Amino acid sequence: MEVLRAPIFDVHRTFSDGALAIDAGRIVYCGDYKPFPDAKTIDLRGGFLLPGFVDAHVHFPQLRIIGRLGRSLLDWLDRFALPEEARMADISYATEIARDFVHALVSNGTTTALIFGAHFVPATVALFEAAERTGLRAISGFVFSDRALPPELLQKPEDAYRASKLLIKKFPRYAITPRFAVSASEAMLEVCQTLAREHPGLWFQTHINEQPGEIQDVARRFGWAQDYFGVYERFLQNEARVVLAHNVHPREAELERMAARGVSIAHCPSSNASLGSGIFPMRRHLDAGVRFALGTDVGAGSGASVMREAFAAYLMQRVAADGVRMDAGEMLYRATLAGAEALGLETETGSLEAGKSADIVYLRAPEGSVLAGALKRVEDPTQALEALFTMASAESVREVRMAGEVVFSRKPDSRM
Ligand SMILES: [Zn+2]
Structure with a gap:
């Protein structure tokens, strides 16, 4: 099992310090962060996890x-x-x-x-x-x-x-x-x-x-x-x-x-x-x-x-x-x-509900970008999501997982 720790924006719910646990390509937990003693935890704070x-x-x-x-x-x-x-x-x-x-x-x-x-x-x-x-x-x-x-x-x-x-x-x-x-x-x-x-x-x-x-x-x-x-x-x-x-x-x-x-x-x-x-x-x-x-x-x-x-x-x-x-x-x-x-695939993908395929996007604004600066000034998670939808481009897509497997990752040095 693998656990990703970061703020999570899922459909109709937000966890400002969230954990997403993945096992055999499936989401087994999505919620507030808690320790999973037997799992490898990756700290991704500084960015945001969203459904693919x-x-x-x-x-x-x-x-x-x-x-x-x-x-x-x-x-x-x-x-x-x-x-x-x-x-x-x-x-x-x-x-x-x-x-x-x-x-x-x-x-x-x-x-x-x-x-x-x-x-x-x-x-x-x-x-x-x-x-x-x-x-x-x-x-x-x-x-x-x-x-x-x-x-x-x-x-x-x-x-x-x-x-x-x-x-x-x-x-x-x-x-x-x-x-x-x-x-x-x-x-x-x-x-x-x-x-x-x-x-x-x-x-x-x-x-x-x-x-x-x-x-x-x-x-x-x-x-x-x-x-x-x-x-x-x-x-x-x-x-x-x-x-x-x-x-x-x-x-x-x-x-x-x-x-x-x-x-x-x-x-x-x-x-x-x-x-x-x-x-x-x-x-x-x-x-x-x-x-x-x-x-x-x-x-x-x-x-x-x-x-x-x-x-x-x-x-x-x-x-x-x-x-x-x-x-x-x-x-x-x-x-x-x-x-x-x-597409009739709502039981398989489209949100981070437990049981679904772990299809995940990790967004993280490039260092020094306008988006990174705006995210420092937000007052609540809703404003962060608004800033992401307004400004996030492909440069902010740091990692993409499909059924838990990393299918795309971007080096963190690119500046917007
Ligand atoms: Zn067309």
């Missing part, structure tokens, strides 16, 4: 195009995202990106992620393998499209089906991943439905209601559907765990049906702002009882930090006409347990 972060929406093939600003969604896809995604046909390039992508997530404190794979099977395999090597709990899938994209990104529905069957056998944490209704015909969505029926318990991820142009396009293509969600709804299986990215412009009837169906939304505030998609109607989601978590949405987002995404959500809600006032505890919940709940 959960990224509910991120694209592995877009790592290198973060920062292309000033475009709308369909324009940004054509100009930047899709050409870069086409480069994933080159397996050596895709393997390099997969390695860098997984490192980007883990070094930002992410221990679990729902990831859009590539439009190519070998590149998607490279992602799964990179995640396995690093210890990241990755749920992902080969991206389906059979129209409206450059021809090199398209597959025939029957080929998509066959490839998925092989991938599912090899990688059980598999997400059925049609890119969006614009680029997936009914035949392709039927493949999704068949896969979900044949493999109960898989995940299903796609995009919804991101920008008006996209929504109109979907309405034109699926004349029979009452709205955008109605398209997916028709092909969804009850067993699948469904995560839909964005939902910036939902209708009331969609929110009602999303709540009833138990789908989750991945809210990606940096991406929404950067592409000019709009402000996420968080209050309407809360009022309707639609579950939501956070996604960094690399590469339309600003990077792989879920903490920064939580802070972006806070900022957007502060300027929204009907915004929700997110406090630091709410930001922590959205960055961790809400993601685990969206």
Whole structure:
């Protein structure tokens, strides 16, 4: 058994002098510090222990195009995202990106992620393998499209089906991943439905209601559907765990049906702002009882930090006409347990409750940084957590553990 001693910020509870005891990869105690005579105790005071972060929406093939600003969604896809995604046909390039992508997530404190794979099977395999090597709990899938994209990104529905069957056998944490209704015909969505029926318990991820142009396009293509969600709804299986990215412009009837169906939304505030998609109607989601978590949405987002995404959500809600006032505890919940709940993994990860996998982030501000100075002046733990969400960057992620094993550690000499 190993014991970590430090202030702990867990979901809905704080221990200013805490102990986290780990045995065989599991958390066996999380609470006020007490001596464990038979265990090795590591003194980590000076930093903070938090649950590992959960990224509910991120694209592995877009790592290198973060920062292309000033475009709308369909324009940004054509100009930047899709050409870069086409480069994933080159397996050596895709393997390099997969390695860098997984490192980007883990070094930002992410221990679990729902990831859009590539439009190519070998590149998607490279992602799964990179995640396995690093210890990241990755749920992902080969991206389906059979129209409206450059021809090199398209597959025939029957080929998509066959490839998925092989991938599912090899990688059980598999997400059925049609890119969006614009680029997936009914035949392709039927493949999704068949896969979900044949493999109960898989995940299903796609995009919804991101920008008006996209929504109109979907309405034109699926004349029979009452709205955008109605398209997916028709092909969804009850067993699948469904995560839909964005939902910036939902209708009331969609929110009602999303709540009833138990789908989750991945809210990606940096991406929404950067592409000019709009402000996420968080209050309407809360009022309707639609579950939501956070996604960094690399590469339309600003990077792989879920903490920064939580802070972006806070900022957007502060300027929204009907915004929700997110406090630091709410930001922590959205960055961790809400993601685990969206993925149906809340009994395994997302908080530091005893019995869960020891997926832990150790944050410690670099010596001499503005954050370190601010942390010296805080009056209570809430202010410390607020300062962390406002200022902590990857440089403050000192160590990340996955099932108790150190999967990332940073030398303490880097200055912000
Ligand atoms: Zn996306």
